[in-house]
Amino acid sequence: MADRKPKNRIFWIIAIAIALMLLLLAVLQFKARSYIENFLSQKIPDHIHLTYSQIHVNLISGSVGLTDVGLDFLDEDSNRRKAGMRLDAIDIKGVGYYQALFGNTISVREIQLLRPKGEYYQGGHQVEKDGISASDSAKERTLSIAQLSVVDGEFRIFGKDPDTLVFSMENLNLSLENLKMDKEIVERIIPFAYGDYDLSTGMVYADLGPFEALTLSGTTITNKELQLSNLSLKSKYNKITLSRKLDKEHDYIDLEIPEVVMTNMDFGFNAERFFLNTKSVVLQYPKMEIYRDKLVQDDYEQKKLYSRMLRELPIDLNVSEIKVNDGYISYSELVKSGTVPGEIVFADLGATISNVSNTQESGEKTEIKAVAQLMGEAPIELTWNFDVHKENDAFFVSGVVTNFKSKSINQFLRSNLRTEAEGDVQELYFTVSGDAISSTGDMKMNYEDFRFTVLKKDRMGVNKLLTFVGNIFTNDGSKTDESGYRYGEIYSERDNTKSFFNYLWLNVMDGIVNTLTGDGKKE
Structure with missing residues (x-):
């Protein structure tokens, strides 16, 4: 009987300790959730609007999740929407509490953006950088993310007319490893450092001006190798319609390249100048048709030779070799109305x-x-x-x-x-x-x-x-x-x-x- 009382006492001590720990964890869980909610509602600048339906916090696993997320960037002067994003979810996993509380680094194992749909509107005033810059204390910290993933994303850019699509990208999937930001890196043009990356997209569209547009059916980048599928650069109008819209000579163009492969690709900034280096670019089966209507007024703008074009590029370019395999080019001119355009193939x-x-x-x-x-x-x-x-x-x-x-x-x-x-x-x-x-x-x-x-x-x-x-x-x-x-x-x-x-x-x-x-x- 005497032995049973010490055993009961030990049992209750352990039970009470576990209960207190669970209670403390529940309080901390609640406090952490409350802190994150307050931070999101009070620390974000007024011209950035964030909405979400639910927030999930798990202190044990160090994870934070937001669902049905909306993010809008407004012009500070006009209060008009400049950019926005909708996401099914944002999942942050493996937050390093110890380093954040007792060190100078915020470390995260993984951030996943699930089905983001982003939009940007050109024209008007840009969103001021000062409005979203980090505070001096934040700049002193180092942010380290082991992996950033974008899953099934979409992105669109609209022109000054909101109905004019300038750029679009579908089915964007991105995996970026070893992201890092600190007080020195954040001052660069690309404000973060990164390691290996993989990228793939579905359809890509780019408006190249009043007369041409570019499309791709897919893009992949793996191990510094870029592959473009079904590249197409075409005039927006047929030959007759294009001539009617021109006030000076401009070629009708129809270019199709089923596959473009670029190997050993490297790019970035040297100081403030962008550079692109690659060992090889291969164009498979390109087919190009060029048509010129000589009845349209001549374009008297001075044309640069290719050596000067390269010399005056606004970027540093170094391509060891470009190969064209089994291509086809046709060039035709219409010199006199009512005649068949002359063609060279x-x-x-x-x-x-x-x-x-x-x-x-x-x-x-x-x-x-x-x-x-x-x-x-x-x-x-x-x-x-x-x-x-x-x-x-x-x-x-x-x-x-x-x-x-x-x-x-x-x-x-x-x-x-x-x-x-x-x-x-x-x-x-x-x-x-x-x-x-x-x-x-x-x-x-x-x-x-x-x-x-x-x-x-x-x-x-x-x-x-x-x-x-x-x-x-x-x-x-x-x-x-x-x-x-x-x-x-x-x-x-x-x-x-x-x-x-x-x-x-x-x-x-x-x-x-x-x-x-x-x-x-x-x-």
């Missing part, structure tokens, strides 16, 4: 572009090597290089065309030059050295039975007089050297309101005319 296009960079040492050149089938039948090779740091935009181009039947290009010649050609070019070689002002070069051709026909202005018949006179000065290919070649010289001055490819075309045409009508001898 490059099929089976393959290209390698090395050292696409504006950060390399002076003297390191960007090099382009391309092969294709001109008009789908004549092999063509093009080699082109330039030094991005050369202020005069110096470049060198060489090309080879073989087994070309001139009649295949007659549609383009008929529309653009009011001529037709007959005869075959077995070989055509050219080299051009130039800069932003002028260029020189040479050409050699092996051809036979070459003749020009000059058409009437309405292109409905032959101008016999001009055809006769023109062919008097055109060698049919019978007067050649012992190797079967005729030679010509190239000289061209650049029209800086035209593109580089117009410049190259002028050089090739000048070489062809000089070869056909000159003495054909090698200088």
Whole structure:
């Protein structure tokens, strides 16, 4: 009997201790919930409105959860809604109480944003940064998040007109590891540091201005490899409607690339300048149609050569190699109303572009090597290089065309030059050295039975007089050297309101005319 009393006393001591601990935990749970609710209602600036249906707090697991969350950012002057987000839930897990209470770090194991739908409205005043900046005491703390996850998110940007969609992204899934913010990192342009990340999206839409839009069916980034699926860059209007809306020349474009892959990608900021580095970019099966209505007033804005474009980019770019696999390009021009636009086609296009960079040492050149089938039948090779740091935009181009039947290009010649050609070019070689002002070069051709026909202005018949006179000065290919070649010289001055490819075309045409009508001898 005497032994039973001490045992009962021990039992009750343990029971009371457990009860007190449970009571204390319940009080702390209530206090923690009350503290978080007060913080969310009182510490958030007035121009940020937060709503939620329920809040869950678990001190034992260190978790906090909000459901049916709404977040609105208002313009402080006009009180208009500038941005907003709706989420099914926000789950915060693994909060480190000890480090928060006795240290200088707020650590969290995981934050998950479930099905967020975000919107941003352009125009008007921006939300002032001072309104949401951290206090000095908060800046002294370090925030560490082991993993941030976004699950099935959506995001949209609207223009000055709230009904105008500028950008949208669907099915956004993001996993970001080892996020960190401290008083030094928060002052950077990207106010946090991070480790590994994975990202995937569904459909992406971007408005590129009044005439074009870009879409993607999907995006993934894993282990610094970016993959874009079904990239499409297209004019918003058909050719006829686009021409009616233009007050100066602007190309109709239809570009589709089923797959783009970028490897070893790295990006960020050096000081305040954004940089993008990647080892390789591969474009699989790109198909592009370009159409120009020459009846629309010319665009007299000065055009930059590609070396200058790279040199003056507002970012630091370094791409080791770009590869184009099995591409297709068609370019057509409408020169006279009521006629069929002349078209040039490059099929089976393959290209390698090395050292696409504006950060390399002076003297390191960007090099382009391309092969294709001109008009789908004549092999063509093009080699082109330039030094991005050369202020005069110096470049060198060489090309080879073989087994070309001139009649295949007659549609383009008929529309653009009011001529037709007959005869075959077995070989055509050219080299051009130039800069932003002028260029020189040479050409050699092996051809036979070459003749020009000059058409009437309405292109409905032959101008016999001009055809006769023109062919008097055109060698049919019978007067050649012992190797079967005729030679010509190239000289061209650049029209800086035209593109580089117009410049190259002028050089090739000048070489062809000089070869056909000159003495054909090698200088």
